[in-house]
Amino acid sequence: MVPLLGYLTLVSTMIVSLYVAIMSLVGVRLGKKSMIASAERAAISIGVLVIISYSTLLYSFLTRDFSVKYVYEYSNRALSTIYTISATWAGNNGSLLMWATFLGIYGAIVIIQNQHRNRESMPYVTTILALIVFFFTSLMVFISNPFERLPIVPADGQGLNPMLHNPGMYLHPPTTYLGYVSFAIPFAFAMAAMISGKLGDMWIRTTRRWIIWGWFWLTVGNLVGAWWAYYTLGWGGYWGWDPVENSSFMPWLVASAFMHSIMIQEKKGMLKIWNMALVTLTFSLTIYGTLITRSGIVNSVHTFSQSGLGPYLGVFLFITLAFGFGMLIYRLPLLKSDNELDSIISRESAFLFNNIVLLGMTFMVLWGVTFPFISEAVTGSKITVGAPFYNQMAVPLGMVLLFLMGFGPLIAWRRATVANLRKNFMYPLGAAMIAIPTIAAIGVRNPWVLSVLVLCVFTLATIIFEFYRGTSARHRMTGEDILTSFTNLVWRNKRRYGGYIVHIGLVMVFFAIAGGPYKIEKDVTMKPGDVASIGSYSIKYIESKEFEDAEKATQAAVMTVFRGDREIETITPRKELYSSAQMDQPWTRVGVRSNLKEDIYIIPSGINADGTGGFTLIINPLMQWLWVSGFVVFLGTMIAYWPDPTEKRRLAAIYARQEAISEE
């Protein structure tokens, strides 16, 4: 019953979305407000329908309804509640439903938000969002049905792959999808602006918070993915430049570029064409990412394999790109800049430079991912590039970005003079100069690491300097005490200072990555009683333990970390053998001891019955800073995202004018 309800709501969503798309489009062309209103009501109902559909899937999983094929394939009776819930998005069909559900909800919210605004563009926004929902629901109704039934009801399910029994499973996919799907909104608004010819800034002002929301969740999704790889997959690293990782990294890069270039359009009326191209590119990359993970085109440890969806997603991607760039070319005359670039040394050009580097990096990642197909098509043999390719290109480009993060905020708009260059950069450059010998003295001799660390100091110094200058200026002007000045400074310029805090978080990411070249890795064979040394630590293998519970049998190696004579911590890397039918190999669980300086990371590659085992001992310097950065980025994003009364008033005035004009 319930799965049938789920399927019917899915079919309804498909039909209603087609209705919405047609009604909204015809309504706006014929000028019939009643049709547009009907379409909008129906679009809001889609938000409800998708929630019902997803809820029925959840219900089927939680009630162990193995008559549903998807429930049978991804869960079993022994599965705990949290992982049963996560199993709903473990496979292709359910994750498509999650995509559609988020989009349906987002669409409903967007329509409600804009009930009295952007009335000339909204019908097109509605049509485009509805068409995207129609596409995804059709894929499910006709090909990848989450509610497909089995002819006989199995007694138990196949269970969830034990590799997914960890927090990464319930944190990573939802956060990444929250981000991915968000970019449909600015895309729809941008296209609507081009169709309706209303090519001012409204589409940017309206979707600004959607863009920040999307960027934020993409950042979290990528970070959680890295965290998952590090702690659960346990190969000692956190990023492998796997095609699926890349497919969530590329939209992030382009979204980051986009966030900056829209600031230029808002302030200077420049880069209008560029922004239209970027928004299409960002959304297309999210579709491309969806394509890669499901079509079997690419070999990856992450892919859901051949599902038959490849060609359809490919066509959809093509249509999206063709439509986006086609409209852009058609509207080229209306997208002329209001201003010109005055000087190469200016904030505008720093932003433009940032965009070029970010897009360059995106292109190179795309190059690495598609090179095997291109080389096969051209030369007949498949040539791949691996992690070294990506690392070699990411490092110099990353360093340029790190520098720009510090340089950009301090450089003047339009044209920087020697005088203001000197005034703004004296202290940060001074800090960087002092940093060079200091960091070298601590023992850092690797030129790349030294450069990155010095750049971190430089950029951090520019940001701190900005806070200092703003606070002291305010303090002098208003007489408020320092703390009040600081708080008011930030709170009255939430976008700017929130952005700076996000930059601090990103500096921490570079800081964490800089530890990489100093990673120490050592393969050892140990039996209980042995001591191995790595870095300044000695690791003593105390004993091996075996124990069992309902889910799994564990073989653990208890190890204590010492520094000299001082006992630091006991960690327990182990192998777990799950009892579910399809699991016949043990899973590796690493043991980690972390502090802000470095991680001690032990991988048990194999443990024999007598306790003798092969272990990989690793020291990962500065690793924890990667996770700390997530919190700082969160704080900065919250501040930038927070509603602002001044902005609200200004926007309300613009909307009121809009409405007055359309009433005439």
Place this chain on the structure above:
Amino acid sequence: MARKKTKFYVAIAVIIGVMGALLYFTTTSSAVYYMKPSELISKVKNDKAIHEDRVRIGGLVVDEELEGDNVGRKWEFHLTDERGDVKNKLVMVNMENAKKSETIKIKYDGIVPDTFKAGGMAIVEGKYNEDGEFIADQLIAKCPSKYVDVKRPDQVEEGI
């Protein structure tokens, strides 16, 4: 001013040129051929020089003559071409039904990930040594069909 615009375009050209050069050098220094076992075998027949190059081989792990453990960290196994009948019906590939022209013996020094097993897919990277043995130093593996019920051959392969 025309001069300002020229300066601007030159700057953009320089940046793109530098990135292009970066792309060229990183590609050529890290590009590695990716082949199925049968492709490598036929290439070796035609061109002895392939022995010099590092190569990546992707294929199925044969369900026999697989030796090694993660404690001693020495592995020996055979890789053979992926095959349709294996994908759809989970027929195990052993030394009898694996074609000689599609199968290569691999010697690997290192750790295999948890997903490595007979019947599963593995990608190794390495090169031939002077004795004609393929020595791999990198290995990644993908789970075999976990969700195919042997009694229901119509099910489509899925894997993680």
